[in-house]
Amino acid sequence: MALEPVKQVSGTGVFVPGADIDTDRIIPARFMKCVTFDGLGEYAFYDVRFDSETGDKTKHPLNDERFKNASILIAGVNFGCGSSREHAPQSLKKYGFNAVIAESFAEIFYGNSTTLAMPCVMASAENITALRAQVEKDPTTEITINVEELKVSTSAGLEFSVNMPASAHDALITGRWDPILELIENGPAIEERAKALHYI
Amino acid sequence: MGKSLFQKVWDSHRVGTLGDGRTQLFIGTHLIHEVTSPQAFGMLRDLDLTVKFPQRTFATIDHIVPTINQDQPADPLAAEMIDAIRKNCDDFGVTYFDLKSGKQGIVHVVGPEQGITQPGTTIACGDSHTATHGAFGAIAFGIGTSQVRDVLATQTIALQEMKVRRIEVNGDLRPGVYAKDVILHIIRQLGANGGIGYAYEYAGDVFERMSMEERMTVCNMSIEGGARCGYVNPDAKTVEYLKGRPYVDNDNFDETAERWLSFASDADAHFDDIVKISAEDIEPTVTWGISPDAGISITENIPDPLKASSPEQKANIEEALAYMKLPAGTPIQGVKIDVAFIGSCTNGRISDFREVAKYIKGHKVAANVQAIAVPGSQIVAIQCEQEGIPEIFREAGFEWRAAGCSMCLAMNPDKLIGDQLCASSSNRNFKGRQGSPTGRTILMSPVMVAAAAIKGSVTDARELFDLEGASAVA
Numbered sequence: 001m002a003l004e005p006v007k008q009v010s011g012t013g014v015f016v017p018g019a020d021i022d023t024d025r026i027i028p029a030r031f032m033k034c035v036t037f038d039g040l041g042e043y044a045f046y047d048v049r050f051d052s053e054t055g056d057k058t059k060h061p062l063n064d065e066r067f068k069n070a071s072i073l074i075a076g077v078n079f080g081c082g083s084s085r086e087h088a089p090q091s092l093k094k095y096g097f098n099a100v101i102a103e104s105f106a107e108i109f110y111g112n113s114t115t116l117a118m119p120c121v122m123a124s125a126e127n128i129t130a131l132r133a134q135v136e137k138d139p140t141t142e143i144t145i146n147v148e149e150l151k152v153s154t155s156a157g158l159e160f161s162v163n164m165p166a167s168a169h170d171a172l173i174t175g176r177w178d179p180i181l182e183l184i185e186n187g188p189a190i191e192e193r194a195k196a197l198h199y200i
Numbered sequence: 201m202g203k204s205l206f207q208k209v210w211d212s213h214r215v216g217t218l219g220d221g222r223t224q225l226f227i228g229t230h231l232i233h234e235v236t237s238p239q240a241f242g243m244l245r246d247l248d249l250t251v252k253f254p255q256r257t258f259a260t261i262d263h264i265v266p267t268i269n270q271d272q273p274a275d276p277l278a279a280e281m282i283d284a285i286r287k288n289c290d291d292f293g294v295t296y297f298d299l300k301s302g303k304q305g306i307v308h309v310v311g312p313e314q315g316i317t318q319p320g321t322t323i324a325c326g327d328s329h330t331a332t333h334g335a336f337g338a339i340a341f342g343i344g345t346s347q348v349r350d351v352l353a354t355q356t357i358a359l360q361e362m363k364v365r366r367i368e369v370n371g372d373l374r375p376g377v378y379a380k381d382v383i384l385h386i387i388r389q390l391g392a393n394g395g396i397g398y399a400y401e402y403a404g405d406v407f408e409r410m411s412m413e414e415r416m417t418v419c420n421m422s423i424e425g426g427a428r429c430g431y432v433n434p435d436a437k438t439v440e441y442l443k444g445r446p447y448v449d450n451d452n453f454d455e456t457a458e459r460w461l462s463f464a465s466d467a468d469a470h471f472d473d474i475v476k477i478s479a480e481d482i483e484p485t486v487t488w489g490i491s492p493d494a495g496i497s498i499t500e501n502i503p504d505p506l507k508a509s510s511p512e513q514k515a516n517i518e519e520a521l522a523y524m525k526l527p528a529g530t531p532i533q534g535v536k537i538d539v540a541f542i543g544s545c546t547n548g549r550i551s552d553f554r555e556v557a558k559y560i561k562g563h564k565v566a567a568n569v570q571a572i573a574v575p576g577s578q579i580v581a582i583q584c585e586q587e588g589i590p591e592i593f594r595e596a597g598f599e600w601r602a603a604g605c606s607m608c609l610a611m612n613p614d615k616l617i618g619d620q621l622c623a624s625s626s627n628r629n630f631k632g633r634q635g636s637p638t639g640r641t642i643l644m645s646p647v648m649v650a651a652a653a654i655k656g657s658v659t660d661a662r663e664l665f666d667l668e669g670a671s672a673v674a
Contacts, residue, residue, distance in 0.1 A: 019516050020392050020491045024630045028637070029609045033264065033277035035238035035284045037345075052637035053618075076512075078393035081426065081491075082630060083609075084328040084342035085236065107396055107428050108328060111359075112344035125512075167360055170220040179358040180247070182218055183350055189215045190252070190356055193226045197212070198459060199321055199449075200228060200256050 003175040006117050009099040010144045011071030014061050015132040016045070021075060022082035023109060027091045029083075040087055041094030062095075066139040074131055075102040079120075080109025089113040099145050101152065101162065103128055114168045117177045119147050121162035130158055148173050202466025205320075205433055206364045206399045209339040209463060213322045215356055222358040228321045229338075230257040230351045231307045232294070234264060234281045235611065236326030240348035241288040249353045254293040256355060258316055259285055261298065262306045263611045267574050267601035271299050278612070292352070305577020305603045308332040308545040312416065313579050315445025319434035320463035324351055329545045329627065331422040334431030335415035336438055337463055339399065341429040362428065363397055363472035368404035371479035376667035378555075379414035380547060380625070380645035382406060384485040386418075386477065387425040388495035395427025398473070401465065402432050406479050412441040413551040420546045421627050424492035433464040486658060487629045487643040488532055489520030494629070496532060498648070498660045504529035523631055524640050525619065532658050535642070538620040540571040540653035541634075542598075542646045544608040547625035548576030550583045552646045557592045559647060559665040565597030566656030572599045572614065574606040598653070610635025623652035 031043040049060045057063040073092065079102040080088060089112045092100070100113065100120045113120050123131070134141050134156045142155040145162070150169070153159045164172075171177045203211070215224040232240075237259070244250070251257065264278040273279045289296035297303040297310055304310070308329055311317040319337035323330060328342035347357045367386060387394075400422050407415060415432045422430030439457045442448050449456045483497035496502070505521070505528060508514035521528055526535060542548075542556060553575065565571045573593045575581040581603050584590055590600040607614040608626035615635025616622055622634055622641050629641040642658060647670070651661035661667060 017515075018519060019512065020493075022491075022628075022630045024609075024628070024633050028632055029263075029611045030635070032235050033275070033281065033611065035281060036242060037239055047632045047637035078396070078426065081392060082328065082423075082628060084326060084330075084344055086239075086326075086344035086346060089344075104393060104396065106393070106426065108342055108344060108423075112346065115344065115346045165360060167220040167222045167358075171222075174219070176218075176220050178346065179218060179220075179222075180346075180350055180353065183224060183354040183356050183358065184249075186216055186224055186356070187354075189224075190226065190354060193213065193215050194253065194355065197226070197228055198456075199318055200253075200447075 003178055005175040006119055006172040007148045008146055012069055013072040013074050013135045013143045014067035014070035015074040015135055016061055019076045020078045020081050023080055023085050023088035024082055026088040032087050037090040040091035044091040044095040071096055071098045072143050073097045073100045077103040079105050081106035084108045086112045089116050089118055093118055115178055119172055121145060121164050123162045127160040134158055201470055202468040204364050204465040204469040205337055205463050209320055218358050222360050224356050225359045226356050227324045227351045229316060229323045231311055231325035232257060232259045233307050234261045234285045236345050237348055238284040239345045240352060243349040244352055251292040251352045253355045257294045259289050259294050259296040260304050260307050260310050263605045265604035266612050267604050267606050267614055270602045302578050306545045306605055309576035315442050315448040319438055319460035328423040329420050331429045332416050332420040332545055334419040334429055335412055337431055337434035339429055362399045364401055365398045365473040366401045366403050366471040367475045369406040369477045369479055370404040373479045375670055376484055376662040377482050378645040379410060379417040381482055381485045383418045383421045384495045385482045387493045390425055392491045392493040393426045395425040398427050400427040400430035407432050412437055413549045417546055424627055434460050484648055486532055490523055490629055490631050501529055501531055502526050533660060535658040537623045537652050537657060539622040540569055540649050541607045541622055541624040542649050543574030543606050544626040546627045547646045550580050553584050553589050556646050556650045557589045560596040560650050561592055563596055563654045565653045569653050569656050571653040572601055574601045575603050577603045607634050623649045625649050
């Protein structure tokens with residue numbers, strides 16, 4: 001059963017500033033007291049979106065009305081570092097994001113996002129800055145991530161190349177982003193490998 | 201050309217290559233806990249799948265367990281999660297070290313204690329601190345919940361092969377410099393993202409001389425440097441530590457030990473990168489910011505954004521100092537603390553409590569500081585009791601608690617309040633990490649936490665305690 005290939009993602013964007021945005025920031029641990037991923041969307045970036053004492057909305061870009069329909073998250077270096085919690089990309093997806101463009105990503109977050117068919121593409125600092133400037137000048141700027149050709153273009157005329165590990169690229173464009181069925185298919189090879197190991 | 205331990209373990213666990221080019225890697229040992237596993241079992245049920253090798257998965261509860269009245273979570277959501285893991289383990293035949301087993305604890309403390317963690321194995325867990333098990337020469341890493349599902353269903357995951365960076369630390373550590381300082385120093389040098397795409401091999405005199413528990417402290421924080429896994433080559437200490445433990449093949453021990461040792465990196469192994477650090481350059485290290493790579497020596501000043509090397513760095517320092525409410529360019533020593541926490545998968549083992557107990561006798565925690573000590577497992581707690589350690593901590597003014605992750609990530613009732621500042625032996629100083637959205641964390645070794653608790657402020661433990669002869673490899 002092939003999954004839906006992810007060849008292109010389009011939408012408006014929002015820039016979230018800061019390096020090393022960790023998965024505790026994306027989804028604070030207290031919201032992981034749950035046995036399903038349902039409902040995590042409303043808690044994305046919760047503690048930086050709401051003042052912990054007054055409960056009022058902060059000036060975080062996700063609270064800015066101009067970006068309320070954004071579906072592409074734009075960030076800096078080492079996005080998604082820290083905890084392995086899949087709750088982080090789950091919350092971003094459920095919040096309404098379909099892709100992330102950043103300078104670099106932490107590895108576990110990257111794999112988790114790919115498995116959820118949420119492409120994460122890497123761009124240079126200069127291109128991120130240029131993209132941010134366009135989005136902040138005109139939040140309705142349409143961004144298109146051509147996953148297949150690894151290119152980003154905007155309705156305001158910006159165009160640049162992005163990177164992605166070859167395996168994630170292949171997994172997304174061929175509809176293999178969730179590997180479970182392919183893993184299961186190799187049952188006999190798994191059995192053989194298990195027998196050759198000397199433990200458990 | 202010889203092979204690194206990483207390469208040997210990878211090759212012996214490779215099932216095949218997947219269509220997207222990733223390796224299908226066999227996961228010999230799978231550890232689960234209550235936070236990241238319930239959804240995986242849910243997916244398994246949705247897909248009508250079963251657990252392929254139930255004997256290869258081991259469960260415990262740690263993240264949400266209260267450390268006062270362990271078995272009585274006041275929080276109904278916590279109770280629901282405990283019920284869920286019990287039911288999932290029962291339904292699928294998975295071994296579960298529950299609260300009544302006497303073996304419950306932080307999953308990364310329990311695995312080694314039980315001898316489940318062994319050299320030359322692959323270990324995965326839905327927890328980024330799984331790298332801890334690399335101390336035994338295992339390739340161990342954190343995975344997401346969909347991958348927990350993959351392991352349950354197939355005992356394999358799809359994974360991109362990593363590069364290997366050998367980090368050599370040679371020389372003699374100075375008195376009062378601990379394993380925690382070594383890893384905080386490494387992360388400071390290489391950055392929070394320096395290890396992306398790499399497995400770290402920790403090598404050289406310093407790691408060879410370290411105890412297994414000290415090696416665990418180092419490997420534990422690999423992910424804080426961006427490396428998904430980190431390991432130390434197995435040696436006689438590894439073998440000695442594991443001998444006689446419940447899940448070790450003690451009937452064929454010599455043969456088993458020989459096989460374990462054969463996984464060590466060959467002398468002519470290839471490494472993608474080599475970094476050399478002098479042990480003498482490492483000082484007792486503390487963090488000042490909101491990322492674990494924001495480390496400075498206890499004798500240094502808090503960074504000044506005006507001296508930043510780039511606009512980005514300036515903005516990062518400003519953001520961190522605004523959150524931490526710390527003045528730029530002033531000594532970190534003397535910064536007032538509100539809470540002191542000794543515990544976690546980084547520093548919640550018997551040797552951590554023994555070391556602190558040696559120095560806190562005759563001292564008292566400062567009046568306005570709440571100090572809590574949380575053993576990493578029920579077994580650590582019992583060992584401590586047998587040695588009279590809880591009395592020493594209580595006498596000094598610490599609260600002595602029951603086993604769990606506790607205030608490292610504050611999913612149980614142990615949380616900072618408001619913008620309290622915590623001197624912590626844990627692994628992350630992220631914004632809000634310790635349970636309050638404005639709570640602040642300074643990472644340091646357990647002995648430094650004890651010194652801060654006693655003085656009521658960040659302190660050079662070498663000035664408060666007689667640490668001559670005390671170091672990671674004393």
